[in-house]
Amino acid sequence: MWLFSRDPVRxxxxxxxxxxxxxxxxxxxxxxxxxxxxxxLWRQLRGRRKADGAAVSVFVHSLGxxxxxxTALARAALKRLRSLRHPNVLGFLDSxxxxxxxxxxxxxxxxxxxxxxxxxxxxxxxxxxxxxxxHQLLTALSFLGGSGLVHHNLGVDAVFVAPGGDxxxxxxxxxxxxxxxxxxxxxxxxxRPHDPPELGDPSRGSGxxxxxxxxxxxxxxxxxxxxxxxxxxxxxxxxxxxxGLVAPMCELVAAEPSLRPGPEQLLQxxxxxxxxxxxALVRTALFITHIQLRDxxxxxxxxxxxxxxxxxxxxxxxxxxxxxxxLEALDMGSADATALRPLLKVAKLLDPPEYQERVVPVLVRxxxxxxxxxxxxxxxxxxxxxxxxxxPTVDAQIFPxxxxxxxxxxxxxxxxxxxxxxxxxPRLGExxxxxxxxxxxxxxxxxxxxxxxxxxxxLSLGRIAPLLPPQARxxxxxALARAARDPFPPSRAAAxxxxxxxxxxxxxxxxxxxxxxxxxxxxxxxxxxxxxxAFRVIRSILDELEAAAEKGAPPAEAAPGGAAGGAGGGLGAxxxxxxxxxxxxxxxxxxxxxxxxxxxxxxxxxxxxxxxxPEGAPEGAPAPPQEPPGQRPxxxxxxxDDEWGSLEDVELPPSPSPPRRPAGRGGRPxxxxxxxxxxxxxxxxxxxxxxxxxxxxGGWGVGGEWGSEDAWEEPAGNRGPPPCSGQRQxxxxxxxxxxxxxxxxxxxxxxxxxxxxxxLD
Numbered sequence: 001m002w003l004f005s006r007d008p009v010r011x012x013x014x015x016x017x018x019x020x021x022x023x024x025x026x027x028x029x030x031x032x033x034x035x036x037x038x039x040x041l042w043r044q045l046r047g048r049r050k051a052d053g054a055a056v057s058v059f060v061h062s063l064g065x066x067x068x069x070x071t072a073l074a075r076a077a078l079k080r081l082r083s084l085r086h087p088n089v090l091g092f093l094d095s096x097x098x099x100x101x102x103x104x105x106x107x108x109x110x111x112x113x114x115x116x117x118x119x120x121x122x123x124x125x126x127x128x129x130x131x132x133x134x135h136q137l138l139t140a141l142s143f144l145g146g147s148g149l150v151h152h153n154l155g156v157d158a159v160f161v162a163p164g165g166d167x168x169x170x171x172x173x174x175x176x177x178x179x180x181x182x183x184x185x186x187x188x189x190x191x192r193p194h195d196p197p198e199l200g201d202p203s204r205g206s207g208x209x210x211x212x213x214x215x216x217x218x219x220x221x222x223x224x225x226x227x228x229x230x231x232x233x234x235x236x237x238x239x240x241x242x243x244g245l246v247a248p249m250c251e252l253v254a255a256e257p258s259l260r261p262g263p264e265q266l267l268q269x270x271x272x273x274x275x276x277x278x279x280a281l282v283r284t285a286l287f288i289t290h291i292q293l294r295d296x297x298x299x300x301x302x303x304x305x306x307x308x309x310x311x312x313x314x315x316x317x318x319x320x321x322x323x324x325x326x327l328e329a330l331d332m333g334s335a336d337a338t339a340l341r342p343l344l345k346v347a348k349l350l351d352p353p354e355y356q357e358r359v360v361p362v363l364v365r366x367x368x369x370x371x372x373x374x375x376x377x378x379x380x381x382x383x384x385x386x387x388x389x390x391x392p393t394v395d396a397q398i399f400p401x402x403x404x405x406x407x408x409x410x411x412x413x414x415x416x417x418x419x420x421x422x423x424x425x426p427r428l429g430e431x432x433x434x435x436x437x438x439x440x441x442x443x444x445x446x447x448x449x450x451x452x453x454x455x456x457x458x459l460s461l462g463r464i465a466p467l468l469p470p471q472a473r474x475x476x477x478x479a480l481a482r483a484a485r486d487p488f489p490p491s492r493a494a495a496x497x498x499x500x501x502x503x504x505x506x507x508x509x510x511x512x513x514x515x516x517x518x519x520x521x522x523x524x525x526x527x528x529x530x531x532x533x534a535f536r537v538i539r540s541i542l543d544e545l546e547a548a549a550e551k552g553a554p555p556a557e558a559a560p561g562g563a564a565g566g567a568g569g570g571l572g573a574x575x576x577x578x579x580x581x582x583x584x585x586x587x588x589x590x591x592x593x594x595x596x597x598x599x600x601x602x603x604x605x606x607x608x609x610x611x612x613x614p615e616g617a618p619e620g621a622p623a624p625p626q627e628p629p630g631q632r633p634x635x636x637x638x639x640x641d642d643e644w645g646s647l648e649d650v651e652l653p654p655s656p657s658p659p660r661r662p663a664g665r666g667g668r669p670x671x672x673x674x675x676x677x678x679x680x681x682x683x684x685x686x687x688x689x690x691x692x693x694x695x696x697x698g699g700w701g702v703g704g705e706w707g708s709e710d711a712w713e714e715p716a717g718n719r720g721p722p723p724c725s726g727q728r729q730x731x732x733x734x735x736x737x738x739x740x741x742x743x744x745x746x747x748x749x750x751x752x753x754x755x756x757x758x759x760l761d
Contacts, residue, residue, distance in 0.1 A: 207257025218252030451488030462498025
């Protein structure tokens with residue numbers, strides 16, 4: 001029959017591991033004078049659940065043949081632990097009894113004695129951990145008292161610490177109803193200093209049922225800060241016990257049982273303002289435990305103040321206690337966007353694999369949320385977690401939701417989405433990076449009605465240019481050349497800065513033919529900030545080209561994924577640079593967000609010179625565009641600026657017999673009769689050549705329109721209102737009348753009469 005026998009431990013759903021190591025004793029600490037403790041009832045092992053690999057603790061008791069009393073205590077502890085369910089009592093998972101051993105599986109815990117050796121209760125953080133642990137022990141004792149039970153075995157060996165810093169009450173082998181006494185000690189066991197004095201002197205009375213447990217709690221407090229208790233008389237000297245616990249500890253170890261406070265009474269006293277438990281850890285732990293039951297206003301106020309408290313809280317509590325609660329609150333919808341900032345700050349304590357396993361799935365679900373405030377927080381805090389996002393997750397699950405932000409009706413969402421492109425680009429696949437992301441940035445840069453958004457779009461294009469494939473880089477360079485003609489001055493300056501940051505991604509031919517031509521006109525820009533940037537970048541590019549020419553070898557283009565030339569270091573620096581650079585330049589040029597340039601004297605021609613013709617210019621030459629006196633809006637209503645020129649500047653084919661323009665008032669030539677203008681839908685060329693423009697890109701006008709015919713003509717401040725069609729016909733008739741009557745050139749030659757003319761007598 002032995003062939004059919006099976007080992008029950010092999011079928012156990014938990015895997016047994018090595019024993020829990022004991023800390024090495026401190027050589028500087030003198031050996032305690034306490035009597036030798038009896039052999040422990042349980043031997044603790046490390047273990048794991050076979051189903052999911054979760055860590056557990058396994059307590060093993062050897063079933064001896066003659067030690068029936070210890071076996072009875074072990075079975076009593078197993079029975080009590082299986083029936084008692086409380087957050088502050090050691091959590092029971094499973095048990096197994098074989099012929100040799102009794103196995104008890106609980107949640108993962110560490111003995112308090114070993115925990116105190118690894119994390120001594122020193123400093124503010126250590127005292128907060130003790131305060132929170134004492135709060136949980138008093139809560140567990142109060143629960144036992146409410147259930148009519150007494151522990152009878154409270155001490156250092158009966159307390160365990162969970163990974164999150166929670167103290168769990170164990171050692172339940174002597175728990176008994178309040179009307180009964182505890183399990184008697186073996187006659188051979190020496191007296192222990194943790195036993196209350198009324199056990200040896202019945203004349204003192206017994207007091208309340210919990211009086212003995214409160215004496216043992218006082219001894220436990222002394223041992224936490226001073227080490228093993230050698231004898232009961234040592235309780236008179238508190239030594240290193242904190243000042244806030246000295247008075248409560250003295251009450252707990254009072255000789256008269258009736259003078260000892262109960263667990264509920266002591267818990268209320270220690271939670272008063274200024275008491276030992278009135279600390280950040282206790283308040284945070286109590287609030288986060290019941291966060292779903294709190295009022296939404298209280299939750300928001302707590303989460304807003306939480307980031308300032310994180311530095312003063314213990315790391316194990318943040319990682320194993322606070323982080324799961326915040327993830328659950330965000331995932332279940334019981335917390336709003338204010339919980340994201342403390343969540344990401346705490347998540348930095350995790351290792352990358354654990355971060356991707358626990359935090360990234362929640363972030364992916366949050367990106368699909370329609371809450372705009374939450375989406376804004378996700379984009380603003382992107383720098384804190386983008387390094388943990390794998391490329392497949394970004395491509396398939398995150399970027400589709402981020403892409404909607406480029407077309408959002410809220411300008412703040414669009415702005416933050418444009419800034420986030422710099423951080424997401426390295427995490428995107430090459431197809432999305434050079435395709436959809438580039439198209440979305442170009443759409444904002446060319447057709448958005450807000451100038452600051454076009455600024456950030458240009459800067460983002462400059463930052464991601466080294467990450468784009470070669471064909472997409474040419475489109476990016478063409479877009480930056482178009483941004484150099486933007487009517488919004490900070491957008492032109494941003495285009496210059498973007499070219500400087502992306503110049504390492506282009507070869508010498510592209511720099512000379514595609515980058516320099518659109519930058520050169522900006523050296524005459526009416527705004528000094530744009531001119532300074534243009535001169536600086538042009539000199540830098542010329543120096544690089546000259547150095548490359550002297551070496552005889554063109555500079556190598558930046559490989560995809562490399563840093564742009566002249567850019568700051570790191571992705572975080574890129575975003576910060578984009579925001580602060582545009583803001584500072586806008587404030588310097590515009591004088592604020594109102595769009596009004598700073599006061600300055602109007603620039604105009606010297607007195608005595610007609611405004612339409614510069615000094616020394618031949619008559620009839622096209623007048624250069626002049627800035628009208630006084631302040632003027634930076635953006636025209638139809639999206640054009642004076643620097644685009646007018647039809648007067650366009651060189652027309654010569655006419656066979658051009659009429660002479662009679663001088664107008666003040667010696668100024670009268671306006672030329674209007675000719676058929678160029679199609680208004682075609683903008684002027686973007687650059688001097690070498691850059692390919694993307695098809696379908698609109699202009700800078702509102703709605704992508706290039707404006708009307710009047711926008712191409714000379715500004716009204718230079719030459720008055722344009723004549724109407726009737727006035728043009730009358731002027732043409734007056735010009736043709738001398739020819740018909742035989743003016744200075746003589747009578748007309750004989751020939752066939754033109755159609756539509758009247759023979760003159």
